[in-house]
Amino acid sequence: METLLQYFETIPPLHRGLIIVGGLTFFWLLEGALPLFNFNYKKWKHAVPNIFFTITTILVNLPLAFLLLMASDWVFANNFGILNWLPDMALGLYIFIGILLMDFFGAYLPHLIEHKVPPLWMVHLVHHSDHKVDATTANRHHPIESVIRYLFTLIGVIIIGAPIGIVMLYQSLSIVATQFSHSNIKLPKKVDKLISYVFVSPDMHKVHHHYKMPYTDSNYGNIFSVWDRLLGTYMELDTDKIVYGVDVFPDEKENSNIKDLLKQPFQKYRKPTAKLDD
DSSP: OHHHHHHHHTOOHHHHHHHHHHHHHHHHHHHHHSBSSOOOSOHHHHHHHHHHHHHHHHHHHTTTHHHHHHHHHHHHHTTOSHHHHSOOOOHHHHHHHHHHHHHIIIIIHHHHHHHHSHHHHHHHHHHHTOSSOOGGGGGOOOHHHHHHHHHHHHHHHHHHTOOHHHHHHHHHHHHHHHHHHHSOBOOOHHHHHHHHTTBOOHHHHHHHTBSSTTGGGSOOOSSBSHHHHHTTOOOOOOGGGOOBSOTTSOOTTGGGOHHHHHHGGGSOOOOSOSOOOO
16 A cells, blocks of 8 residues: 555656546447447547547646645645544555545535536536537536636645645546546446445436436536435436436537537526426
């Protein structure tokens, strides 16, 4: 465990990039072998805007990584944060608690807030307006959302008192977890259900991408499902009934155009209550 933590303390940017590309490639191939939905689409064409937003996410996060390091160094030097106030424990448990808390502050909480605050929802809509959810949808976030989530992660580091090794390990696990949960893969129902008791499974997260309330406002988790289960935001829906997209931006052609997606957050807010084509 100590070696693992030391590796992530100084993980090179190239290695972080390889995690993103490697995970995306793996789940991309797995989708072809075990598809949940047989989308009638040109997969590479569909991936273009999603990969564009993946690149913008990387461009936002990599240059700002030094702030995470500064925050982590500060909490360590000042013995500040939840992890620093807990009694001594085994390193494995220390890492687990750190990642669990980072998952709350860096993923669950900002995701929940984005759904509840109208201007932030407009930014987050770029992610939800994908009509063919697959592995490439995982990092389909408007650059503004990338900044918002980064700020929550930074605040989380301070509140948790997380060392940089745990922060980088969390971010790496988060990338793979979100690629997994968005992948258009069909697991045996019992297997998916079993996974969902601890982690966010593909079927569990697909419910979140259903266009219709209240399902859109459920299953906010990224790595762990515990936050949804504890805080009452967990829901189930048979995958046969899931319809992707959002009712306020129903035009699939526009939702596949990078220029239109970049402008999407600045359009007039309309509360998502209507229907798509059930």
